[in-house]
Structure formats: structure tokens, C-alpha cells
Amino acid sequence: MAQEKIEGAPMPYRPYGAEIKETRPYSPCRAACPAHTDVQAYVGLIAQGRYHEAFEVITAPNPIASVCSMICHHPCEQSCRRCTIDEPLAVRHLKRFAIEKSLDYRRARRRLVQKTKGKSVGIIGSGPSGLTAARDLADFGYSVSIYERHPVLGGMLASAIPPYRLPREMLKEDIDDVIAKGIEVKTNCEIGKDVKIDELAKQHDAVLIAIGLSLSRSLPIPGVDGPGVLLAIPFLEDVAFGRKPCVGKKVLVIGGGNVAMDVARTARRLGVKDVSMVCLESAEEMPAWKWEVDEALEESIKINHRWGPKAVRREGDKVKGLEVVKVKAVFDASGRFNPSFDNDQTSLIEADTIIITIGQMSDVSFLKDSAVSLDERGRVKWDPATQMSSAKGVFVSGEVVTGPGSAIAAVANGHRAALAIHLYCQGEAIEGKLPAQEKEKIEQMPPEVVEKIAKEPRLEIKHLAPEVRCDSMVHFEIGYDEEEALKEAGRCRGCGGGAVVDQKKCMACLTCMRICPYGAPVVTSVSEIRPEYCQACGLCAPECPAEAISMVSYDVREIRRTLPQTVGRIEPNRQEPVIAAFMCTHHVGVLGFDLPKNVRTIPVHCTSRIDVLDLLKAIEAGADAVAVVRCGDGTCKYRDVARRVDARVKRGQELLKMLGFDPGRIEILSAASGNGGNPYAAVCANFSERIKQMGLRGTK
Amino acid sequence: MIIGSQKPIEEIWEMVKDFRKVLVFGCNTCVAVCHAGGEKEAETIASLIRMRAQQEGKEMEVNHLGVMRHCEPEYFDPVMDEVKKYDLVLSTACGVGVNFLSDRTGNIPVYPGINTSFYGAVEAPGNFVELCAGCGNCILHMTGGICPIARCSKTLMNGPCGGTNNGKCEVSKDIDCAWFLIVERMKQLGTLEKLSEVIPPRNWSTSRDGGPRRVSLEHIRAYEEQEAQKAATAGGKK
Ligand SMILES: Cc1cc2nc3c(=O)[nH]c(=O)nc-3n(C[C@H](O)[C@H](O)[C@H](O)COP(=O)(O)OP(=O)(O)OC[C@H]3O[C@@H](n4cnc5c(N)ncnc54)[C@H](O)[C@@H]3O)c2cc1C
Ligand code: SF4
Ligand code: SF4
Ligand code: SF4
Numbered sequence: 001m002a003q004e005k006i007e008g009a010p011m012p013y014r015p016y017g018a019e020i021k022e023t024r025p026y027s028p029c030r031a032a033c034p035a036h037t038d039v040q041a042y043v044g045l046i047a048q049g050r051y052h053e054a055f056e057v058i059t060a061p062n063p064i065a066s067v068c069s070m071i072c073h074h075p076c077e078q079s080c081r082r083c084t085i086d087e088p089l090a091v092r093h094l095k096r097f098a099i100e101k102s103l104d105y106r107r108a109r110r111r112l113v114q115k116t117k118g119k120s121v122g123i124i125g126s127g128p129s130g131l132t133a134a135r136d137l138a139d140f141g142y143s144v145s146i147y148e149r150h151p152v153l154g155g156m157l158a159s160a161i162p163p164y165r166l167p168r169e170m171l172k173e174d175i176d177d178v179i180a181k182g183i184e185v186k187t188n189c190e191i192g193k194d195v196k197i198d199e200l201a202k203q204h205d206a207v208l209i210a211i212g213l214s215l216s217r218s219l220p221i222p223g224v225d226g227p228g229v230l231l232a233i234p235f236l237e238d239v240a241f242g243r244k245p246c247v248g249k250k251v252l253v254i255g256g257g258n259v260a261m262d263v264a265r266t267a268r269r270l271g272v273k274d275v276s277m278v279c280l281e282s283a284e285e286m287p288a289w290k291w292e293v294d295e296a297l298e299e300s301i302k303i304n305h306r307w308g309p310k311a312v313r314r315e316g317d318k319v320k321g322l323e324v325v326k327v328k329a330v331f332d333a334s335g336r337f338n339p340s341f342d343n344d345q346t347s348l349i350e351a352d353t354i355i356i357t358i359g360q361m362s363d364v365s366f367l368k369d370s371a372v373s374l375d376e377r378g379r380v381k382w383d384p385a386t387q388m389s390s391a392k393g394v395f396v397s398g399e400v401v402t403g404p405g406s407a408i409a410a411v412a413n414g415h416r417a418a419l420a421i422h423l424y425c426q427g428e429a430i431e432g433k434l435p436a437q438e439k440e441k442i443e444q445m446p447p448e449v450v451e452k453i454a455k456e457p458r459l460e461i462k463h464l465a466p467e468v469r470c471d472s473m474v475h476f477e478i479g480y481d482e483e484e485a486l487k488e489a490g491r492c493r494g495c496g497g498g499a500v501v502d503q504k505k506c507m508a509c510l511t512c513m514r515i516c517p518y519g520a521p522v523v524t525s526v527s528e529i530r531p532e533y534c535q536a537c538g539l540c541a542p543e544c545p546a547e548a549i550s551m552v553s554y555d556v557r558e559i560r561r562t563l564p565q566t567v568g569r570i571e572p573n574r575q576e577p578v579i580a581a582f583m584c585t586h587h588v589g590v591l592g593f594d595l596p597k598n599v600r601t602i603p604v605h606c607t608s609r610i611d612v613l614d615l616l617k618a619i620e621a622g623a624d625a626v627a628v629v630r631c632g633d634g635t636c637k638y639r640d641v642a643r644r645v646d647a648r649v650k651r652g653q654e655l656l657k658m659l660g661f662d663p664g665r666i667e668i669l670s671a672a673s674g675n676g677g678n679p680y681a682a683v684c685a686n687f688s689e690r691i692k693q694m695g696l697r698g699t700k
Numbered sequence: 701m702i703i704g705s706q707k708p709i710e711e712i713w714e715m716v717k718d719f720r721k722v723l724v725f726g727c728n729t730c731v732a733v734c735h736a737g738g739e740k741e742a743e744t745i746a747s748l749i750r751m752r753a754q755q756e757g758k759e760m761e762v763n764h765l766g767v768m769r770h771c772e773p774e775y776f777d778p779v780m781d782e783v784k785k786y787d788l789v790l791s792t793a794c795g796v797g798v799n800f801l802s803d804r805t806g807n808i809p810v811y812p813g814i815n816t817s818f819y820g821a822v823e824a825p826g827n828f829v830e831l832c833a834g835c836g837n838c839i840l841h842m843t844g845g846i847c848p849i850a851r852c853s854k855t856l857m858n859g860p861c862g863g864t865n866n867g868k869c870e871v872s873k874d875i876d877c878a879w880f881l882i883v884e885r886m887k888q889l890g891t892l893e894k895l896s897e898v899i900p901p902r903n904w905s906t907s908r909d910g911g912p913r914r915v916s917l918e919h920i921r922a923y924e925e926q927e928a929q930k931a932a933t934a935g936g937k938k
Contacts (some may be wrong), residue, residue, distance in 0.1 A: 060877070507768065509733040514825050545738035546728040547766070613740070616747045654743070658709040659751055 013040045013056035017216040017552040019499060024552070025531060027089060027495035029076035031441035034412035035061040038493050039076050039091055044553055046098050047489035048585040055102035058095055061137045062411055063178050064128050067157050069096035070477075073258075073406050081495050084445050087458040090488050093477075097485040101295035106173065110180035116141035119425050121616040122204035124191045127155020128407045129398025130210035131178050132414030132419070140422050145204070146183060149190035151241075153179075155212050157407065160236040160259075163264045163473040185682065192366020201371070201394060206421045209372070209380065209389065210398045210414065213360035219254070223312030224356070228319035232263050232357035239473075240265055248352030252322055253277045254309055255357035256286040261293065263357045264301050268470045276302040278349055279310065280327050280339050298466045304349060306330075309340050312354060328540040344598060362400045386430040387413075395421055412437070440494050443532040449518050450655060452639060453535070459488040471604050483526075490586045490637060495534030498554030501527045505548035512540040517639035526613040537638035542611035542648065554605035555612060563614070566602050567621040572699060574598075577691040580618035581669075581684060582610050586637060599627075599684045608641040615652035615666050625665040625691040629680060632670050662694050702730040702794040703828040704737055707813060712745065712790065713752050715811045719788040720759065722749065724813060725801070726766035727793035734828050737792025737814045739766025745792065745813055770797025773804065785806060800911060818850075824934040836906030836913060842846035851878035857899045 005304075013178070025031075038057050045054035059065045067376065072092055080088035123130045134144045152158045153175050157166060179185060191197055195325070201207050216231035218224060230245065238245040251272045253264040256279025267275045275298075279286060282305050286293060289442070293303070307324035314320055319592035326345035332338040343425070355390070364380055371391035373381045382389050382396045389396050397417035398410040416434045423430045438581035445453075462478040463469070469476040480488065499512070502524045512521040512529070520533035521540065527548070529540075541549040550557060559566070567580050576598035585603045595601060604610055607630045618626045628649055646668065653663035669687055671679035716722050720886070724746040730834045732738025746764040753760040765782065770793035771777045783789060789805060791798045792813040802810035820831035833850040840847060849855050853871040859879030863870030886892045906913075 387883060504765075505728065505739070505768075507728050507732060507738075508823075511733075511825070545732040545735050545740050547739045547743070609742075613744050613747060616744065616751070620747055620751050655709075658753065659748065 006468055013060045015045070015057055015553070016558045017041075017054065017497070017555065020552055021496060024496065024500070025442045027439045027497075028079040028081055028441045028444075029089075030496070031439045032075040032079040034075070034406070034409040034437070035415065036412075036439065036663050037061050037076070039089075040492065040495055041553055042098060043089065043091065043094055043489050043492040044494055044497060044605065046094055046485060047492065048554070048605065049486070051098050051101040054098040054107045055106060058098060059106075059177070061415070062408065063132050063159065064407060064411060065094075065095065066099050067128075067166060068092070068408055069099050070166045070170055070475075071157075071161060072408055075406075077286060081442070081445050082491060083226055084450050085453050086455045089492050090458055090461070093461050093480055094485060094489055097480045097482075100479060101482075103173070106177060109259070110177060113138050113181040114141060115143045115182065117143075117416060117425065118288060119143070119205040120145065120203075121206045121208065121425075122200050122419055123208045123210060124197075124200070125155060125157075125210035125212055125398070126150075126175075126185075126187075126399075127154035127210060127212045127398060128157065128410040129212070129414035129417070130155065130208065131175065132411045133208050133210065133418040134183050134286060135178045136415060136418030137421060138178075138183055140418070142205075142422075142425065144183045146185050147189045147195065147200070147442075148185070149193075151187050153185065153187065157228045159240050160233055160262075161237060161260050162236065162269070164265070164269055164469065164476055167247065167264070167475045172367075190366075197366055197370045197372065201391070206393045206395060208395045208397060208417055208421060209367075209400060210396070210410075211362060211364075212399045212410075213362045213404060214598055215361050215363050216356065216497045217355055217359045217361060219309055219358065221309055221311050223290070223314055223319075226312075226314065226319075227317055228314075228353050229312055230353065230355045232259055235263060235355055236266065242507050243530065245270070247272055248319075249357075250274045250347055250351045251276075251353045251355065253350035253355045253357055254322070255279060255359075256281045256288055256303075257357070257359075258288050258292055259360075260357040261288045261296050261449055263355050265296055265299060265598075266473075267353075267355070268299050268301060269473055275303060276349065276351070278304040278307050278322065278324060280308055280330050282306055282330075285330055295463070299470050300466070307347065307349070308339060310346065313348060319352055319354055322354055323348050330529045357582045360404060364400070385432075385434070387417040387434070388424075388430070388470075393424065395424075404489035445493075446533060449533050449535070452518060453493070454637070456491050456637075457490070462553065482686075489496055496531060497551065498531060498534035498536035499529045499538070499540050499549050501529055501546045502550070503527075505546045506544075507548075509545060511543050511545060515540050515543050515640075515644070535638060537640070537641065539641060539644055541609065542613075543644075549578065551605075551609065554609070556604065556609045559602055559604065560614060560617065563602070563617050564621040567600050567618060567623050570622040570698075574696060574699065576695050577624035577688055579623065579625050579627055579684065579688060579691065580621070580623040581629050582607060582614065583629045583680075584631055584636075586631065586635075595681050595684050596688065598688060606636070606638060606641060607645045608638060610645065610648065612648050612652045612655070615649065619656065619661070619665065622697070624697050625667070625687065625694075626664075627684065627687055628668045629684070630668065630670050664694065665691065701733060701820065701822075702793075702796070703734045703817045703830070704731045704794050704814040705734075705817055706736055706741065706745070706792075706917075707815055711746050712749065712813060713799060716749060716760075716762075716788060717753075717756070717758065719786075721748075721786045722748065722760065722762045722788045722790055723783060723786040724749070724762065724764040724790045724792060725770075725783065726764065727768075727770040727791070727797050728766050729769045729771075731792060731794055731814060731816075732766075733822065734820075737794075737828070739764070741812075742766055742792050744789070749790075770794075771800055773800075776801065776804075780804070831839055833907075835904075837902065839899070842899065843882050844889060844891070846878055846882045846885055848878050848882065851876070851881070853878075857902060 027040040042054040042057040066331045069234050074092045077088040082088050122135050123146045126146050126148040137144050138339045154171050157171050177200040200546050235245050251267040253260050264275050264277050306327040308327050310323045310325045324347050326342040328340045330340050373380050373390040384399050387395045395417050397413045420430045464476045506526040508523050510523050513523045518533050521527045521529045538551050581599050581600045582602045583605050584607045615626050649689050657663045669683040671683050717723050724742040726739040726742030730737050742764040746762045749762045767775045789810045790813045795816040798812045819832045820828045820830045821830045828851050835849050853869050864877040869875040871878045
């Protein structure tokens with residue numbers, strides 16, 4: 001169901017086709033992203049070398065996009081429709097590439113936002129959720145103040161996630177984007193200690209509690225209290241803030257989740273050679289991401305599966321090891337986490353330092369005796385439909401209420417809270433106005449389509465070798481270079497960016513149905529193009545005689561309007577012919593863009609999208625000639641494109657001939673890419689030469 | 701369906717060259733299906749005319765438009781104000797559309813942008829064949845479903861003639877002999893003996909030669925006329 005438009009809501013960047021997209025099922029990647037980042041749109045923009053636009057699409061729903069490009073667990077990839085063909089798209093790495101390419105651009109576009117609403121909001125906590133709400137509320141026009149007990153902003157991103165996974169420069173760029181909007185920042189300010197919550201509520205028109213889960217849980221076992229036993233969050237905070245935590249030579253981490261992985265891998269980077277882990281689960285049952293586990297194993301971290309902690313053994317003061325007991329089952333018959341143990345099987349894992357990483361909880365002690373009620377288990381009471389706590393005007397968001405999750409999920413919840421606060425401040429009802437999290441999405445690809453798509457393995461990024469990376473906290477992933485990024489972006493099937501029919505115009509001629517290589521259109525009284533079949537190749541749109549088909553993303557109409565400007569001024573005394581070159585941006589790629597100056601490039605998503613009319617219009621705009629520049633044989637990611645485009649070019653040539661032009665003024669140029677140099681510059685120069693021989697239009 | 705084909709640009713140019721504001725007006729039904737005169741082709745022709753004008757150094761404003769059908773007024777009524785802003789309408793509808801629109805544009809001439817060719821079928825994408833001549837008195841039940849009027853080069857009613865040659869017509873070896881097809885088809889249907897009956901000379905008055913034809917459905921007209929009358933007596937104007 002379409003969401004009601006909220007008055008005064010800020011207008012994020014919308015790529016071409018964004019409106020129509022909202023009315024259709026989402027690509028699964030987008031539906032899976034808690035913030036509904038339009039992956040298909042930005043990956044397509046990257047594939048065309050439009051990095052800054054990609055950046056806009058990425059950051060529109062996500063203020064911590066740089067961070068996510070480093071550490072997101074990328075549910076988009078897990079649900080990518082390419083999984084049924086070969087492997088998912090490397091969405092996160094592509095995001096990182098686009099962001100890295102946009103550093104100067106993003107810095108230049110930071111702007112103060114006018115405070116038009118005359119009301120103020122206080123936000124407690126500067127993690128993903130608090131930052132998101134701060135950005136949204138600033139964009140709405142509120143005065144926003146952030147209160148953070150740590151010396152820096154960012155929440156767990158700044159204080160816990162180890163720098164080898166998240167370089168702090170990246171986080172800083174994200175935070176600077178937000179703060180530049182004119183947000184008041186109060187660091188080293190702990191609510192409850194430095195300022196009381198009730199005071200804060202009086203100072204602001206609304207307050208948001210976004211304090212996350214900042215306390216580590218401990219274990220109620222003998223021997224835990226005393227030196228040598230640490231808790232995860234304080235340990236990670238020490239590392240994050242440059243205080244060297246006190247660890248021995250043999251570190252044992254208790255826990256099998258992602259935070260445990262971070263702790264163990266961080267310990268390795270503190271110079272500890274012997275790091276091991278112990279967890280209740282088997283390798284398959286472990287909650288940590290598989291890639292995290294694999295990387296930890298590469299770093300020679302040992303994992304003891306299916307042991308439960310029983311007691312910390314000490315010799316005097318010193319930790320000697322952990323006594324463990326064999327796990328019989330982690331889950332009970334109904335699938336609930338409820339470990340059972342075989343008390344006859346015990347063992348001692350030797351260690352001089354033990355770090356407990358079995359989960360976190362929030363520190364809500366400052367809310368006691370305030371208007372914000374807690375439930376019987378000491379958690380903040382809240383209403384998910386309004387994001388409000390029991391105290392009027394005091395809202396909650398992020399992990400403090402949703403429980404542990406991902407940074408991007410905290411972002412999504414921050415958006416909801418900001419919208420709720422805006423409605424509240426405007427005196428409107430909140431219930432029913434916050435967007436639904438679940439979105440309808442395009443089905444997986446039918447097998448008859450899958451078999452028509454060439455396999456193309458995912459381009460994995462490189463990592464620093466384990467021997468090297470364990471020596472320091474240096475970031476261990478090596479991002480894509482441009483060529484790699486373009487190649488990987490080209491793998492995207494453009495789900496949801498494909499063809500749509502204007503049913504008022506379609507007259508059921510069957511052309512699209514006959515043409516589509518993937519069987520997507522079904523024509524009854526009108527054509528309907530099934531999004532789960534459509535590969536967004538674009539072949540059908542130019543063939544529709546009723547102009548009824550457009551492409552959701554990268555429709556040629558986007559470039560057609562500006563064609564005369566792209567062709568540009570035609571100098572009457574020019575020496576070189578003006579050539580309008582429609583360029584397939586895949587393969588021919590952005591890399592081939594270093595072309596002679598007289599070649600005016602018109603990047604198209606694929607030459608499949610060019611119409612006879614576009615060829616004519618370029619001539620009409622004054623070009624001496626038109627080139628359709630496409631990849632060499634066999635590299636096109638779609639089917640049937642070459643012969644259809646051949647036919648269109650032939651028709652264009654015939655029409656030119658009718659006007660008395662040399663038909664050779666429209667030509668297809670192609671070259672084998674990838675063999676070094678700039679083959680496209682060469683073919684274009686060659687073509688220029690031929691046109692020169694034919695003569696320049698309107699010159700003597 | 702009506703099949704048409706585009707006129708050469710030179711012929712079009714001769715028609716349009718003396719006008720300043722030209723609208724190329726496409727029809728998105730039959731002639732769109734055969735890629736002759738739908739909105740897309742109208743746009744293409746408009747572009748060609750503009751370029752031709754450029755070549756001649758002529759100032760001309762040429763635009764395009766398309767509606768679903770030109771043979772029913774309700775389809776173009778909504779754009780008539782726009783249409784009337786032009787000096788000339790180059791219609792890429794079939795001849796029916798050109799006639800029909802021309803009756804309704806007052807001082808503005810409507811010229812044909814395409815040649816209306818025949819009633820045909822889409823044999824294969826891009827291949828259109830004539831199968832019926834619209835003679836007004838169908839005899840397909842007597843000829844195995846194959847029309848000798850449309851498909852026999854000589855419109856013979858009792859064929860084949862002596863020019864049949866291994867299933868091809870003497871007019872061209874690219875033309876199937878319709879009467880050969882009729883015989884083969886009727887053999888297959890087991891009705892060949894029907895052909896021994898001589899088809900009597902036809903009354904061609906139902907065809908093109910008796911003046912423009914009209915089909916009037918009394919039951920629908922009666923209602924429409926009553927409505928018109930009601931409106932008139934109520935002082936309303938149509
Ligand atoms: C070690 C670790 C690794 C992680 N790795 C990933 C990962 O790879 N990918 C991923 O997506 N997610 C990861 N996460 C989860 C992610 O960090 C959280 O989902 C996210 O930070 C939650 O955001 P939040 O805004 O709800 O809270 P937080 O980020 O926890 O922010 C809350 C902020 O509130 C402040 N605060 C608390 N109480 C007060 C007070 N009384 N006064 C003032 N300020 C206060 C805290 O100092 C903190 O800065 C990881 C978490 C941890 C701990
Ligand atoms: S192929 Fe592209 S659009 Fe489709 S699900 Fe994967 S990333 Fe998204
Ligand atoms: S090609 Fe166009 S008009 Fe023909 S069926 Fe498809 S959408 Fe309809
Ligand atoms: S031709 Fe291409 S764009 Fe059109 S429906 Fe088929 S797959 Fe989609």
C-alpha cells in the first residue's frame with residue numbers, strides 16, 4: 001500500500017524512475033535492506049560511471065553509508081536474485097567504491113539546513129539510530145541536539161567495532177555529513193549523570209532515547225570476578241579509544257557471535273599469538289557470519305565448539321583456564337535456545353585471559369524514577385506503532401528497544417522515530433503513519449529465465465594476507481579499482497528497473513512479446529511485463545510502435561530530452577566532424593571514455609535501448625555522424641541485442657539515404673575490450689576520418 | 701486489420717513543404733501494429749521532415765501526436781484543440797482516419813502520411829499479407845476458407861486459370877495460385893466435389909462499385925436517435 005505523503009517531509013534524492021518504482025514490487029535486494037536502499041538503482045549508476053548519482057542514491061536512506069560499506073552484513077546480497085544463477089552481487093564492495101569515488105563531492109555538498117520549525121529535539125546517544133534521527137529531524141527543520149556520553153560520536157561504530165574492520169576516517173565522513181546540517185553536539189555528556197532526563201525533557205519539545213546496548217553481560221560462574229577476566233564492550237572500548245587493554249599471552253573468548261569474532265580477532269591484533277574461542281554451538285549452529293568465522297580461522301584462531309563454561313580456574317589470583325562442560329544440545333525440541341549439558345564430560349581450556357562475549361544489555365539506570373517506565377525485566381516500555389515511551393514526547397529507537405541487530409536496522413528504526421517525532425511536534429496522530437517495514441518484492445527468477453543467463457562469477461575483493469593483517473589494526477579489505485567495480489556492477493540483473501507498459505497506450509500488438517528474449521511480456525487485452533522475468537535489457541521499449549513501454553531505470557527518454565545539448569554547438573568552421581556516439585556503458589565502459597574531443601558521448605545502459613529515432617535525432621541536432629559504440633562479440637550481458645540493434649541501425653541508414661545523406665553517417669563501432677590501450681578511441685578516430693572524407697555538414 | 705506503409709519522404713515533403721506548422725498525427729491501432737503510422741512512426745516522420753526542412757533552409761515547426769484510433773471521434777476529440785493549432789495535419793492513420801479527421805478540422809487540411817494498402821494479417825513479425833477484399837458478400841464457405849477475390853491475381857470466381865504453374869501464379873512466381881490453394885484445401889476437407897458447382901456471376905453491388913457503403917444497426921441507431929431527440933426537445937444542444 002502506498003504510504004500517505006507526510007506534509008513537510010524532506011525530499012531525498014530521487015533517481016529517474018523513482019516514482020514509478022514506488023508503485024511496484026521492490027527488487028529483493030532493496031526489500032531486504034532494512035533502510036530499503038535502492039541497490040538496483042545505484043549499482044546501475046556505478047555501471048555507467050555515474051558515481052556521484054550512485055552516492056546520492058546510497059546516502060538518501062542511509063546516513064552511515066560509508067560505515068555500512070565496510071561493516072554491513074548486507075542482507076541485500078543474501079537475497080540477490082543472482083544467487084539462483086551463480087553468486088550474489090558484491091553490493092557492499094560496490095557501495096564502498098562509489099563512496100570512495102565521491103569523497104570530494106560529498107564534502108562539497110555539505111549544507112547547513114534552515115531551522116524553520118521553531119522547535120527542538122534532544123537525542124540521547126549518537127549511534128546509527130540517533131544519528132539517523134538527527135539527520136532527518138534537521139532536514140525537517142528542527143533544532144537538534146545530540147547528547148553522547150563518549151568523547152566521540154558514532155555509538156558502537158566509534159566505541160566498539162574494531163578499526164581493522166571500520167577505519168574511523170570513514171565514520172568521520174558520515175558524521176560530518178550529518179553534523180554539517182547544523183546539529184548541536186554535546187559529547188562527554190552522560191544523561192542521568194551530567195544532565196537528568198527530566199531536565200532534558202523540559203529543555204526540548206521532544207526527546208529521543210537511542211542509547212543502544214552498552215553493557216556487556218557476564219557469566220554467573222565461579223571465579224569470574226577478579227583480574228584476567230574481561231567483558232567484551234569495555235575491552236573493545238579500550239582498543240577503540242587507544243587505551244591498551246591488559247591481556248596475557250593466551251586469550252580465550254567465550255561466545256560464538258559476531259562480537260565474539262571481533263573480540264578474538266582484535267586480541268590477535270594486540271600481538272597475542274594464541275587466541276582461541278569457546279562456544280556452545282557447532283560450526284553450523286554458530287550465530288556468527290560464516291565469512292567472519294572463515295577469516296578468523298585464517299588468522300589461526302582456534303574455535304572449541306559445543307562446550308559450555310563452568311568455572312574460571314585460577315592459581316592464586318591468576319587465571320589458569322576455563323573449565324568447560326560438553327553441550328548435549330543447544331536448542332530444545334521446539335527449537336528454542338535452551339542448552340543442555342553432559343555433566344560427565346568436562347575439560348579445561350588453558351588461558352591467562354578470558355573475555356566474555358555473550359551478549360549486551362542496555363544501561364537504563366538513569367531512567368529509574370523518571371516518567372519513562374521500565375517493564376518487569378528492566379527494559380524501556382514502548383509502543384512500536386508510535387516509537388513513544390510511556391512518557392509523552394519521549395521517544396525511543398534503535399537497539400535499546402529493538403534488541404541486538406545490525407547498524408542498518410538501527411538506521412531504519414531511527415527514520416521511524418524521526419518521522420514519529422515530527423508528527424508529534426506538528427500535533428498530528430502518529431499511529432498508522434509510520435511506514436511498513438515489509439515490502440512486496442519481485443519473485444525469484446523462474447528456471448526458464450535462469451538458463452538463458454550466462455554465468456559470471458562474483459568478483460571477490462582481496463584481503464591483506466593473514467600474516468600481514470594480524471600485525472596491526474589496519475583495515476584488511478582491499479576495495480575494488482574502477483575496472484573491477486564496473487565489471488562487478490555489470491553483473492546486476494537490474495531487477496525492478498525493467499520495462500513497464502503504459503496500459504493506456506498499449507494496443508496489444510504483440511511486438512514486445514515477440515521480441516523479449518526472456519518471455520517477460522504477456523499480452524492479453526494489453527501487455528503486462530512480468531517483473532520476475534524481465535531482465536531490464538531494454539530491447540522491447542524502442543520497438544513498441546505505440547511508445548507504450550518505458551524502462552523504470554535508465555530509460556532513453558532520460559537522455560533524449562538533452563540530446564541537443566549533448567551534441568552541443570556545431571561550429572560552422574570546424575575541422576573535425578562532430579560525432580554523436582551512443583555508448584554502451586557496460587564493457588565499453590566508462591573506461592573507454594577517454595575519446596577524441598569531437599566525439600560527443602551519450603552513455604546508454606545498453607545499446608539495446610537506442611531507437612531509430614534517437615539516431616535520427618542526433619543527426620537532427622546537427623551531428624555529422626552517429627556512432628553506436630558497443631562491446632565486442634559475446635560480451636553483452638543480454639541476449640539478441642546485437643542483431644536487433646543492427647536492424648535498427650540499418651533502418652536509420654535507409655532513412656538517412658532517403659534524405660540524401662550518405663548512409664555511412666550512421667555506423668556501429670565495436671572493439672574487443674580488455675586488451676589494453678583504448679581500443680574505442682581508435683575505432684572512433686577511424687570513423688571520424690571516414691566522415692571527414694564524406695564532408696562535414698553545412699561546411700564548404 | 702488495415703495494413704499501411706509509409707510514403708517516401710520526398711513525396712511527403714512535396715505535400716508539406718509550403719506549410720509552417722505541421723502536425724504528424726499517428727494512429728495507435730492497425731497502422732501501429734504494422735509499424736507504419738503509430739505514435740513512434742509519427743515521431744520518426746516528424747524528425748525526417750524537420751531535417752528535410754533544415755536542408756532546404758525552411759523555417760518549419762513540426763511536431764507529432766498519437767491517439768488510440770482515428771476512426772472514432774471520441775479518441776481524437778480530447779486533442780482537437782491542439783490539432784487545430786497547426787496549418788497542416790499529416791495523418792499517419794489509414795485512409796479512413798484521414799477522411800474522417802479531415803471532415804472535422806475546418807480550414808485545416810489533413811494529408812496522408814502513409815499509403816493504406818489492404819486488409820491483412822500478420823503472417824510473421826514484419827510480414828503482412830492481404831487475405832480479404834471486403835467485397836461485402838462473403839463466399840469463403842464455398843472456397844475452403846481461401847478468398848479468390850483477394851488472393852487470386854485475376855479475382856477469378858471459377859479457377860484455376862491456365863496460368864497456374866506448380867502452385868504458383870503466372871503473374872509472379874512469388875504469388876501462390878489461390879485456386880491451387882483452394883483445391884488443395886478442399887481436398888483436405890473432403891469437400892472438393894463442391895467445386896463442381898459453378899459459382900454464378902456475382903452481384904458486385906455489395907462491393908466498391910455501388911458507392912460508399914454503410915452498415916447501419918437499427919437497434920443501436922434507434923436508441924441513439926431517441927436520445928438525440930430527447931436532448932433536442934429538452935432544449936439541449938448536441
Ligand atoms: C563489537 C560490535 C560489532 C558490531 N559489528 C557490526 C557489524 O559488523 N555490522 C553491523 O551492521 N552491526 C554491527 N554491530 C551492531 C551495531 O553496532 C549496532 O546495531 C548499532 O550500533 C546500534 O545502534 P544504536 O543507535 O541503537 O546504538 P549504539 O550504537 O549502541 O549507540 C548508543 C549510543 O548511546 C550512548 N549512550 C548510552 N547511554 C547514554 C547516556 N545515558 N547518555 C548519553 N549517551 C548515552 C552510547 O555511548 C552510544 O554511543 C556491532 C556491534 C558491536 C558491539
Ligand atoms: S541482481 Fe541486482 S537488482 Fe537483482 S537482486 Fe541482485 S543486486 Fe538486486
Ligand atoms: S509492443 Fe507496445 S503496443 Fe505492442 S503489445 Fe507490447 S506494449 Fe502493447
Ligand atoms: S525485452 Fe528486455 S526489457 Fe523488455 S520485457 Fe523483455 S527482458 Fe524486459
